[in-house]
Amino acid sequence: MDEDGYFGAAVANSYDRDHGGNDPALIDQTVACLKELAGTGSVLEFAVGTGRIALPLSAHCHCVKGIELSKAMVAELRKKETGAPMDIAIGDMTSTRLAGPFSLVFLVFNTIDNLVTQEAQIECFRNAARHLGLGGRFLVETRVPPLQRIPFGETKMAFACCDRHIGVDDYDISNQSYTSNHVWMADGGHEHVSIPFRYVWPSELDLMAKLAGLEFEHRWSDWNRAPFTHLSESHISVWKKTTC
Numbered sequence: 001m002d003e004d005g006y007f008g009a010a011v012a013n014s015y016d017r018d019h020g021g022n023d024p025a026l027i028d029q030t031v032a033c034l035k036e037l038a039g040t041g042s043v044l045e046f047a048v049g050t051g052r053i054a055l056p057l058s059a060h061c062h063c064v065k066g067i068e069l070s071k072a073m074v075a076e077l078r079k080k081e082t083g084a085p086m087d088i089a090i091g092d093m094t095s096t097r098l099a100g101p102f103s104l105v106f107l108v109f110n111t112i113d114n115l116v117t118q119e120a121q122i123e124c125f126r127n128a129a130r131h132l133g134l135g136g137r138f139l140v141e142t143r144v145p146p147l148q149r150i151p152f153g154e155t156k157m158a159f160a161c162c163d164r165h166i167g168v169d170d171y172d173i174s175n176q177s178y179t180s181n182h183v184w185m186a187d188g189g190h191e192h193v194s195i196p197f198r199y200v201w202p203s204e205l206d207l208m209a210k211l212a213g214l215e216f217e218h219r220w221s222d223w224n225r226a227p228f229t230h231l232s233e234s235h236i237s238v239w240k241k242t243t244c
């Protein structure tokens with residue numbers, strides 16, 4: 001692993017094609033929801049990546065900034081920019097600061113799981129709260145841990161199996177962690193990538209928000225704000241800063 005973490009040049013180059021969640025309808029729904037939550041204030045994306053969401057959002061919001069660990073991912077974002085360069089700090093979203101205040105800080109695409117300890121996830125909430133003005137919101141989109149799908153005693157769950165890509169998650173429920181294992185096939189060769197994650201339940205995120213001084217506001221199962229139910233596979237949760 002290099003200084004860009006698990007998102008070095010090779011992953012960054014193909015991210016928008018292979019990992020991007022680039023369905024235009026999904027991006028439109030995401031941007032519409034974020035725009036409404038932000039109102040007229042400034043917006044900060046934690047782990048902004050290649051700008052999959054931040055770039056289209058910046059066409060609608062007063063000011064959008066980003067924090068990102070990987071220079072290679074930001075280099076991809078820069079290639080897509082058409083207007084003034086976005087203010088992006090290279091650094092860790094648990095501690096890096098940008099000038100605010102912001103009316104919305106958001107962290108999408110399951111990226112809270114990239115923080116592999118409970119302490120780091122708590123610090124992420126604290127850092128989000130530090131960036132918010134009074135009434136500002138922190139939004140997290142992540143999946144509900146899919147443990148109901150794994151038979152008792154098993155640890156592995158396949159999530160991709162096609163010509164180019166085989167993917168298997170390996171869960172360690174004693175440590176609330178999993179490793180996502182990818183094999184990418186191309187040009188007669190293959191590349192193997194294993195990335196560690198910490199899965200986290202909605203209730204634990206609510207507690208982290210409380211520790212950071214944020215109040216629960218919404219939980220939806222998708223960007224159209226469908227209700228969150230026992231069948232929801234992921235959630236979009238919003239907490240609000242109600243005191244300074």
Ligand SMILES: C[S@@+](CC[C@H](N)C(=O)[O-])C[C@H]1O[C@@H](n2cnc3c(N)ncnc32)[C@H](O)[C@@H]1O
Binds near residue numbers: 004007020069093
């Ligand atoms: C799944 S991608 C999501 C990128 C973008 N938010 C999107 O929705 O497409 C995860 C991103 O999180 C970044 N990342 C992981 N850990 C981070 C950390 N501690 N601080 C800042 N960025 C981090 C990675 O470099 C990568 O760009």
